[in-house]
Amino acid sequence: MAYNIAPLNELIAQFERLPGIGKKTAQRLALNIIEQPAERAKKFAEALINAKEKIHFCKCCQALTDDELCSICASTERDRSVICVVSEPKDVMAFERTREFSGTYHVLHGVISPLDGIGPDQLRIKELMARLSDENIKEIIMATNPTVEGEATASYLSRMIKPLGIKVTRLAYGIPVGADLEYADDFTLARALEGRNEI
């Protein structure tokens, strides 16, 4: 008879469904939960339920929040005339970590990808266009990923927004800070050359 513990197998399976977690790691994590006091498993379970129940999309920018408006949209210190358009909620966190941006965001929740059956209607573009007509917007920064789909989405949106007389910009391409030129790919290097700045 095989050595089988149903509740442990179920916990391992749950860990294994997380992205980037393989069978061995899932087993290690599940055993760690078993080894710790029951209080730990309880808190973890509560955090899971709580996060899923309380977090939804900001009414304005579609970023994650546990309130009606996210703390950025609700803040009086942010510049509402600049909107940085990103594809995923985690991109908002990435920009916020830089502490360099004082405008607001708009999260599309995806990019246009015909191969995956994702067209403009599946993205939060309606909500963005509504903001453009309501608020006094000066600049839209396209901050989708530098992939084929990200580019297509950025150019689709810019074609919609430019006729409204709003400035549309795109993140700069170039060599990553701290990288070695030798390992930069040809396209990146060509773009870095093209976008060179006077020093």
Add this chain to the structure above:
Amino acid sequence: MAYNIAPLNELIAQFERLPGIGKKTAQRLALNIIEQPAERAKKFAEALINAKEKIHFCKCCQALTDDELCSICASTERDRSVICVVSEPKDVMAFERTREFSGTYHVLHGVISPLDGIGPDQLRIKELMARLSDENIKEIIMATNPTVEGEATASYLSRMIKPLGIKVTRLAYGIPVGADLEYADDFTLARALEGRNEI
């Protein structure tokens, strides 16, 4: 005002407390939970609570089980005269994966480690000795890790068990299957030479 979502931060913190999970991975896992249907978070939470509530140590071998006896101790097909002594529950799983062992196990739940304040009394040695007097045991296989503490524990136990007239064996040392001799350390190579077998 910083971008802060308390329930998300709490979930990230819970993931971050798992072994080998850093800040970025924890964030990725937490966001994955947020993106999935609520049913997923609920099942995960239930699995955590369930595993912690139902799993305890086998009355006989101290391995993990959700029953009074683990499926190995409860099985009528296992050879009860051979006990493989391991330090952690996960070691039982490792041996079971090989499908090469038909005896039973005993989990010590640690190794003797004076530096960490762990002496023989903190391990499940009492329970092992009780089994030796009750059952008709022919061989004890010491399968603690090949570390200083694992060796010390194995030799401590063998000094206790040998006087009872029971054969005590230790896992073979040698080169791992598929490894390159060039990268084997000196001690391992010396032990592999010492333990050579006729072919």
